[in-house]
Amino acid sequence: MGRKFVVGGNWKMNGDKNQIFEIISNLKEASLDSNVEVVLGIPAIYLAYVKSIVPDNIGIAAQNCWKAEKGAFTGEISPAMIKDIGVDWVILGHSERRTIFGETDELIAAKVDHALESGLKVIACIGETLEERESGITDQVVFKQTKALIPAIGNNWNNVVLAYEPVWAIGTGKTATPKQAQEIHATLRKWLSTNVSEDVANSIRIQYGGSVTASNARELGACPDIDGFLVGGASLKPEFVDIVNATK
Template sequence: MRQQFVAGNWKMHGSLASNAALLAEVLAGVGTARCEVAICVPYPYLSQVQQLLQTSQVALGAQDCSVHQSGAHTGEVSVSMLQDFGCRYVIVGHSERRADHHESDVLVAAKAERALEAGMTPIVCVGETLAERESGLTRAVVLRQLLAVTHLLREQTSRIVVAYEPVWAIGTGRTATPEQAQEVHAVLREHLRTVSEAAAGVRILYGGSVKPDNAAVLFSQADIDGGLIGGASLKAADFLAIAAATRQD
């Protein structure tokens, strides 16, 4: 049985004051969550958020990590540094990193491997652009991205989380229909089954303009195990409503 999971990705948002206010609302409302909950925050706020979450069931995550362990890599943040702040999760391969920083499938796989070596769970993002979808390349693109990871990790694949985020539905207000999202999740699940029986149980999240009014129907799909939530994670009421919409298997 796969426990559903909702992870908030604050992206490049936040301040000391707004973070404290947002998390006070989230923690007051999360109660005994029906799903696992995590918050992935910008690097400068890891210390603050670690302190705010320390007595809660909400896990802390980072939004990226370096493939390097240490050295002359100005601006990079290693997995050991994230460990120091108690991060349990780290997002790797987000579409914004792939597009803005030209991160390759091979680099994303290496980052996932580094996270696992540090005892953290990588949330591995895959997804296609609108042009790729309209060209009928969705299956080929997401499988290429995931295969780079499973080929490197092999039996360790069972320790990751996958997030399908159609690039055309991120921050655009457009959302894949539940049927469209499920179709891609099923493709990803099919591939994971070829890796190992354990990998077949990897949780696959949907990330693409998830909101309180569409979360329940998305999460009701057979292979959708929760969401990677962007903008809605910055509004406590919306984030809590999305977490409450997860299904109970």
């Protein structure tokens, strides 16, 4: 289908300037697969610093943004601010935003809508909790979360990457088996074909996120409907290079 593999590194609330300099230096020295798009999700306070030292072949994402251009929203950042410092991506709807900060499907959709309208590209996260998986409603949860995004995305699907993240596998060391991951990715793609369009279903990149490491990335990356990874803790380590190069 010609979908370019895309690997995101979500640093979450980690790093200081010394560690960041080491991470970026390691990526500069590495031979990264040119057929893979790499995007780093950076804490807001370090976005401008990373932008100033990162090589051109690596994209930068904010980890969150608000649904308005400006205003009395203490502690928030807007897509306009993100664009103003030369950053092109934002991660929205991450499970930690949903579960810890209580963000609803409707709020996430509003954020996605405004971010795309403002010219940002979006990594939009979806995924079920362990309780939901064990209750057999994985598909139902993932479809509901994705359905909320459809009107927000509109005709901007080419500026969106979906990240399927089983919440039970994030930061736990547990990983969906390649078979489990492939099944939900394929099921989601089929649902998109029915509910959006066949063209969108065939072209949209769907990442897998959930304790991706250098040891499991190659097998996961070989699955036909997995188009990349959204990597958490491992993106802070040298093994991130091996994850980027997993399909080489």
